[in-house]
Amino acid sequence: MLEWSGFCHCACIAVDAQAYGSKNDRSQSEIQHDLPRLLDRAARGAGLDRARWQIQRKGDEQLAVRPLDGTEPRLVDDYVRHLVAELRRYNAQRVPEARMRLRAVVHQGLVELAENGFAGSAVVATARLLGARQLYDALAAHPDADLVLLLSDDVFRSTVAGGHTTLSTDDFTHVTVQVKEYEAVAWLSVPALGVPAGTSREPGTAEAGRFVAPASGMPAADRLGPAAAAVTEGGTGISNEYRAESINVTNVAGSVDARGAVFGFGSAGG
Template sequence: MLEWSGFCHCACIAVDAQAYGSKNDRSQSEIQHDLPRLLDRAARGAGLDRAQWQIQRKGDEQLAVRPLDGTEPRLVDDYVRHLVAELRRYNAQRVPEARMRLRAVVHQGLVETAENGFAGSAVVATARLLGADQLYDALAAHPDADLVLLLSDDVFRSTVAGGHTTLSTDDFTHVTVRVKEYEAPAWLSVPALGTPTAAPRTPGRTEEGWPAPAVPASGPPAGDRHGPAAADPVAGGTGISNEYRAESINVTNVAGSVDARGAVFGFGSAGG
């Protein structure tokens, strides 16, 4: 285990199992047994060595701290991706009530190893981020997801926005976390979905950064476009129109062979 003296600029990685307190004794014991092993396997898959991290264990929760060493993009990208894969395999063998679902946070800042754990505002901030309402809401909004992720603004800007990962900024949604005395911007994602994944607002909550309503693409109104007519759900339509539209047909004469993989052909006659 890597040791350091004094305050050192560190990465802080925290995870917490969802609904741990509602499980029975045997299920809680199983989570405490399996969680460290899933985290270890994910780290090995990402080429990281958790044996070199300082780890504070608390039942269904772990806080890992390590000095910054340039592998932070791999931590945000590969480690999280491997952890999602490990959770998927783990949960596929269990009934829904026995699934392990994680809230995960990555932050960075000055940390000192202390007599009873860690000292430093970065550790406090990591704990506050882990308790963010947005993480709980995202798990509730995406019941098939095994993990939801929150990056602090510093981590997001220095890794994802900096172009140092395979992730896109579009995979994250900007949120404002308010827990106790803590308030700061952060970036939310559900990695397995690969899309912006902010959970819907809890009624009465007015968080900043939630996605705006979708804006229709530019172009003529749907009713003016040529193409299959929309289905009438009342009439039980199929969504396919058999109406012949001569003005929308293009005829192309081609001599020789044609590679039409992925193409769609329609056939009709001038008589309808």
Template sequence: MDAQSYGSKNDRAQSETQHDLPRLLDGAARRAGLDRSEWQIQRKGDEQLAVLPMNGDEPRLVDDYFRHLVSELSHYNGQRTAAARLRLRAAVHHGPVELADNGFAGTAVVVTARLLNSRLLYDALDAHGTADLALMLSDDVFRSTVAGGHTTLRTSDFSRVTVKEKEYESAAWLTVPASSSLPPFADAPPTPADAPPARADAKAHPDGDAGPRGGYHAHQISVTNMSGPVDAHHAVFGFGNTDA
């Protein structure tokens, strides 16, 4: 990961970026079910290089983690001026890595750095002014996760590019995820095809719509009085007043 236009910020804004970046990355990992405490992380101001254990989480990283990161960034940037936005370039590659005396060593680390510093990745973020993240996958990662059908991503979401950086030249896959792909801090709402039909006795909305706004109508509503801690994973709550 690397923050875009970090060098153009003043000292206070750079300090804020260094404070907020790890928090956003941690939040996205938690929401994706990934444990960043298991990652070996090299922190470099506005940049992080993370080495993950080989435990089968690569599809979840490529898919869930970056969707949640886009959501985190969208929420974060929605409360800031254009000049204060935090926009990220990201690259993913896989391969063996060694822990060396001054960081990480290995071809995989070099390839990741070449992808991250590719002019194509800079240009992609510049060309999509409303985007908060541009992501590049190495050809190996793309074929083993997206093309392999191990994620919810489509191959058509990516563009095949050729990265030429220093001594490195290889195919890679580039995408600029839309912030609308996952609403901030919420599960995606049901699509019209999945939403249950409105009840015939549903109360008409003042604007003429039947039932609550947004197109969702519950088949049955259960009221439960609770006291004390509650595990609300995957629960759906409704709030209203006694005059409704």
């Protein structure tokens, strides 16, 4: 386990199991037994070593901190994606009442290893983000989702908006979190569904919950290419323009889990 002295700039990763208090003793014991193993497997799948993280355990909740080392995009992208996959496999073997559903938060800031845990405003902010009403609302609004994710504004801009992940800014919704004395901008997503968790309007930073790209001043979803523009300007709703650069070809061998996917079939000649 990696240790440091004084305050160190760290990534803070927190998860909490939904509706833990309403479960019986055996179900609570099972969650406490299985949650660390799911997190460990997700980290290994993402090429991250949780054995080097400082971890604070609290029943159905975990807060992990680790010094920033340049792998933060992998934490936001690969680790979350593998955790979603681990939860999907885990919950597929259980009745709906026994599912494990997680709220997850990633933040960053100065953290000190103190005598009784972690010290620093970044740790407090992470705890406040984990208690955000928007996370609870997102789980309620998307009953099929096993995990909802909230990124602090700093993390979102330095990883997703910075173009350092495979994620799109359109996958996130801009929200304002208010918990106790804490108030801050954050970015909400339901990773398994690949859609924003909701919409909001905050002047100057987002339109209808979407990130505004600094270079163009327009939401990514509103920047139309030539073919898309032809649809809008022509008024027919159909464009026959062929654009080879817009075609993605995926070759698949073996079985594929495509639940929730939408496929389209066609030929290069139209």
